[in-house]
Amino acid sequence: MEKLDACIRNHDREIEKMCNFHHQGFVDAITELLKVRADAEKLKVQVTDTNRRLQDAGKEVIAQTEEIIRCRVQQRNITTVVEKLQLCLPVLEMYSKLKEQMNVKRYYSALKTMEQLENLYLPRVSQYRFCQIMIENLPKLREEIKEISMSDLKDFLESIRKHSDRIGETAMKQAQQQKTFSTALQKQNNVSYGRNVHLGRSRFMESKNEITLKRTFEEDDEHEEEVLTAQDLVDFSPVYRCLHIYSVLGDGEIFENYYRKQRRKQARLVLQPQSSMHETVEGYRRYFSQIVGFFVVEDHILHVTQGLVTRTYTDELWNMALSKIIAVLRTHSSYCSDPDLVLELKNLIVVFADTLQGYGFPVNRLFDLLFEIRDQYNETLLKKWSGLFRDIFEADNYSPIPVANEEEYKIVISKFPFQDPELDKQSFPKKLPMSQSVPQIYIQVKEFIYASLKFSESLHRSSTEIDDMLRKSTNLLLTRTLSSCLQNLIKKPHIGLTELVQIIINTTHLEQACKYLEDFISNITNISQVTVHTARLYGLSTFKDARHAAEGEIYTKLNQKIDEFIQIADYDWTMSESDGRASGYLMDLINFLRSTFQVFTHLPNNNNDHAAMSGKVAQTACMSACQHLSTSLMQMLLDSELKQISMGAIQQFNLDVIQCELFASSEPVPGFQGDTLQLAFIDLRQVRH
Numbered sequence: 001m002e003k004l005d006a007c008i009r010n011h012d013r014e015i016e017k018m019c020n021f022h023h024q025g026f027v028d029a030i031t032e033l034l035k036v037r038a039d040a041e042k043l044k045v046q047v048t049d050t051n052r053r054l055q056d057a058g059k060e061v062i063a064q065t066e067e068i069i070r071c072r073v074q075q076r077n078i079t080t081v082v083e084k085l086q087l088c089l090p091v092l093e094m095y096s097k098l099k100e101q102m103n104v105k106r107y108y109s110a111l112k113t114m115e116q117l118e119n120l121y122l123p124r125v126s127q128y129r130f131c132q133i134m135i136e137n138l139p140k141l142r143e144e145i146k147e148i149s150m151s152d153l154k155d156f157l158e159s160i161r162k163h164s165d166r167i168g169e170t171a172m173k174q175a176q177q178q179k180t181f182s183t184a185l186q187k188q189n190n191v192s193y194g195r196n197v198h199l200g201r202s203r204f205m206e207s208k209n210e211i212t213l214k215r216t217f218e219e220d221d222e223h224e225e226e227v228l229t230a231q232d233l234v235d236f237s238p239v240y241r242c243l244h245i246y247s248v249l250g251d252g253e254i255f256e257n258y259y260r261k262q263r264r265k266q267a268r269l270v271l272q273p274q275s276s277m278h279e280t281v282e283g284y285r286r287y288f289s290q291i292v293g294f295f296v297v298e299d300h301i302l303h304v305t306q307g308l309v310t311r312t313y314t315d316e317l318w319n320m321a322l323s324k325i326i327a328v329l330r331t332h333s334s335y336c337s338d339p340d341l342v343l344e345l346k347n348l349i350v351v352f353a354d355t356l357q358g359y360g361f362p363v364n365r366l367f368d369l370l371f372e373i374r375d376q377y378n379e380t381l382l383k384k385w386s387g388l389f390r391d392i393f394e395a396d397n398y399s400p401i402p403v404a405n406e407e408e409y410k411i412v413i414s415k416f417p418f419q420d421p422e423l424d425k426q427s428f429p430k431k432l433p434m435s436q437s438v439p440q441i442y443i444q445v446k447e448f449i450y451a452s453l454k455f456s457e458s459l460h461r462s463s464t465e466i467d468d469m470l471r472k473s474t475n476l477l478l479t480r481t482l483s484s485c486l487q488n489l490i491k492k493p494h495i496g497l498t499e500l501v502q503i504i505i506n507t508t509h510l511e512q513a514c515k516y517l518e519d520f521i522s523n524i525t526n527i528s529q530v531t532v533h534t535a536r537l538y539g540l541s542t543f544k545d546a547r548h549a550a551e552g553e554i555y556t557k558l559n560q561k562i563d564e565f566i567q568i569a570d571y572d573w574t575m576s577e578s579d580g581r582a583s584g585y586l587m588d589l590i591n592f593l594r595s596t597f598q599v600f601t602h603l604p605n606n607n608n609d610h611a612a613m614s615g616k617v618a619q620t621a622c623m624s625a626c627q628h629l630s631t632s633l634m635q636m637l638l639d640s641e642l643k644q645i646s647m648g649a650i651q652q653f654n655l656d657v658i659q660c661e662l663f664a665s666s667e668p669v670p671g672f673q674g675d676t677l678q679l680a681f682i683d684l685r686q687v688r689h
Contacts, residue, residue, distance in 0.1 A: 088128065091121040095134055098141070107145045108244045114138050115248075142249060149242040153259070156238035161266050164293030165286050167233055168355075171296050172289060175355035234297065236304070243308055256308055263298065267317060270294050271324040277332050281344040287328075288352040291321065299359045318361050326369050333373055339380040343454055346373060350458045370459055377455050378473050382481045385448050389441065389485040396437035398499040404429045415439040417516040418509070434509045435502050441482070442513055446520060448477050453524060467525035474517065478542045486546040490553050497557055498599055500550045504617060507550070511543035554621050558596070559628045565589035566632045571652065573645045578652035582659040589629070590663045597622055597668045622669040626680035629660060634684050657684055 094117050101110040118138065125131050160167075239259075246255035270290045277283035295318065302309050329349070336342045349370055353363040403409040405428050412418065412432060416439035423430065452473040456466045489495065490503065522528060569585045597618055637645075637653065664677040 084125075088125050091117065091125055091131065091134070094121055102141065102145075105148070107149055108241055108248070110145060111142070111245060111248045114141065145245055146249065146251075149238070149245045150258075152238040153242040156236075157262055157266065160234070160293075160297055161269065163233070164270065164297070165289040166293065167296055168289035168292030168294070169285075170233060171292050172351050172355045175358055176351050178358075179351075179354055234300070236300065239301065239305070239308070243305060252307075259308060260313060263294075264317065267294060267321060271321055271328070273328045273332060277328075281341060281348070284332075284345050284348050288348055291325065292352060292355050295321075295356060295361060296359065299361075314361075318356075322363075322365055326365060329369060330372070333376060336376070337380055337383070339377060339384055339451065342373065342377040342380055343451075346370060346377065346455055347458070349373070367459060374455050374459075374469070378452065378476065381448060381451055381473075382477060385444060385477060386481045386485060388444050389482055390488075392437050392440045392444070393485060393489045396435050398435050398437075398495075398502040400431035400433055400502075401436055402429060402431050412439060416442045416509075417513055434506050438506050438509050441510060442517075445474065445477065445482075445517060449474055449517070449521060449524070463525050463527050467521060467527040470521050470525065471518075474521065478514075483542040483545065486542070487549055490546065490549050495553075497554055497596055500554045500557070501599075501617065504547045504550045507543040507546045551617055551620065554617065555624045558593075558621055558625045561592065562589060562625060562629050562632060565592070566629075566636070569636065571636070571649060573642060573649040575646055575648040575652065577648040578655060580655075582655045583652065586656045586659055590659060593622075593625055593663065594666075594668050618669045619671050622672075623677065623680065626660070626664055626677055630681045630684045633657070633660070637684075657681065661685070 094113055098110055098113045098117070101107070101113060117134070122131050122135060126135075243252070243255060246252050273287055274283060277287055295314075298309060298314055298317065302311065302314055329345075333342065333345060336345065349366060353366040357363045401412060403412060409428070409432075416434075418432060418434070420433075423432070449470055452470055453466070456469050459466075461469075486503070486507065490500065495503075565585050565588060569583065571583075633653075633656070660681050661678055664681060665675070667677070
């Protein structure tokens with residue numbers, strides 16, 4: 001410590017020495033500082049004043065600087081905003097475009113715009129809130145587009161359902177016009193008609209892509225002269241739009257299934273006929289038009305879309321429809337009793353089949369059905385002609401046709417092929433052997449052939465087949481209808497013996513006219529009768545059977561008349577002596593028989609065949625009458641209730657038998673050999689003896 005204190009004292013002395021050495025300098029410095037102090041104060045004032053003045057002068061600069069800074073900040077912000085807006089503007093423009101497309105119903109374009117927004121534009125600005133709103137709205141817009149397009153499709157389907165008959169009517173009309181034109185052209189070039197008519201699908205394929213059901217449906221027929229194809233009446237754009245929309249959205253299969261399901265439902269509705277359809281041809285026409293319209297639309301959809309409908313689908317739909325159509329036509333056509341209606345139905349079926357065949361649908365089953373309807377048509381014709389034949393027979397006077405001059409004669413032979421050289425040599429007036437019903441029946445048979453031919457036309461059958469059908473139909477008319485009418489006529493009570501003989505003559509002429517009917521059929525079908533497969537008219541049996549029936553009826557009526565005379569015979573089997581003359585009833589009977597056979601023998605027999613026929617009938621009738629008279633008298637004589645006979649009664653009966661023998665020997669009908677007729681009473685003579 002002492003050393004330390006000593007060291008401290010040494011240092012203090014050194015410090016003191018140092019201070020003493022520099023003290024004067026320090027004093028001088030302080031003196032200098034004091035001198036500078038005043039100048040410092042003055043300088044301070046000057047600096048303060050300068051600062052104040054500088055501050056006052058810099059306020060404007062500061063303000064401008066702050067303004068510059070603010071502007072620079074704004075400029076930077078604007079640049080940033082512009083950059084961001086340039087990034088967002090395409091998105092907003094696309095969204096605006098989307099809204100505009102939605103407003104103008106360009107839904108397919110709207111879907112394309114949505115796709116671009118989602119894949120290209122929105123990802124660039126996905127951090128903004130408005131983009132999130134857009135992203136959330138896009139699915140809703142898609143659903144809205146689907147609903148709207150489906151609504152348009154439903155409206156389209158409803159319109160098609162309502163107006164399918166107009167579409168089909170137009171298509172059928174065009175098919176008919178095209179067929180008429182083709183037939184005329186082929187006839188001009190000597191080409192047989194057998195080619196299928198196609199309706200010009202190329203025009204159908206070139207129809208517009210933007211379509212709605214056009215106002216043509218509501219317009220009057222004043223514009224019918226305009227050439228419109230069936231597809232021109234329809235606007236298929238709702239289908240195209242809906243198909244594209246659902247395809248873009250990945251729901252193409254859903255749309256296809258929906259479309260096919262709805263069209264199948266509509267097909268069932270179209271194929272459902274009205275209960276009174278068979279009453280008028282308009283009912284059938286509307287039914288066919290609706291079906292044609294339906295399949296015209298499906299055919300167009302098949303060719304202008306890919307996969308919406310397929311050929312397999314349309315074939316399946318057509319086969320289903322064809323089965324239903326055939327069943328409906330079979331049912332409803334069976335109610336048709338008017339041949340004109342059946343013929344119009346046939347024409348409609350042919351046009352219907354040709355139209356759909358032109359669109360590629362198989363229609364062979366329809367033509368097979370026409371053969372069934374042809375049989376029904378023939379049945380209705382037979383019923384109609386049965387009434388015509390009855391009216392002709394009822395109106396006939398069953399007397400030979402009188403002709404006063406050459407003109408009347410030509411009128412008759414122009415209607416009926418009658419040739420008789422012997423009659424031609426006679427002078428006017430004269431009589432033709434047949435009655436008025438013969439040319440009328442002949443004319444009606446030709447009319448029947450024409451009516452039957454009308455159905456055979458347009459069936460795409462060869463002339464040979466048509467010829468065969470005509471001959472078969474005519475055979476049915478002769479062997480069934482005319483034969484039945486003749487049989488009924490012969491059985492009528494008011495038909496007497498003279499009428500029956502005239503009927504026999506009439507049937508002979510009709511039988512001879514059959515060869516002219518064969519020539520007539522050959523002329524209208526251009527098929528020679530020498531053709532191996534050509535059928536023949538076998539109406540000969542009809543007229544032979546009618547003649548046999550008429551002859552039998554003559555014999556029956558004669559015998560009935562004899563029975564009526566016999567019934568009024570009033571013999572007194574106990575008379576003492578005879579009256580000396582034949583009984584009155586017997587004389588009346590003989591006079592009746594003589595006058596009757598005179599009518600037979602005085603019929604106009606200009607033709608040798610007629611003479612032979614009339615003579616044969618008269619001879620057979622006379623022999624039958626004599627035999628029946630002999631048998632009736634014998635039964636009267638041998639009656640079991642007759643107990644006794646006086647000699648006077650026998651003598652009276654002998655006088656009656658003598659009159660019968662005298663009648664037989666007087667040759668009431670020429671042509672008997674020897675005593676052939678008298679032999680009818682030989683048994684009666686033996687019994688009397």
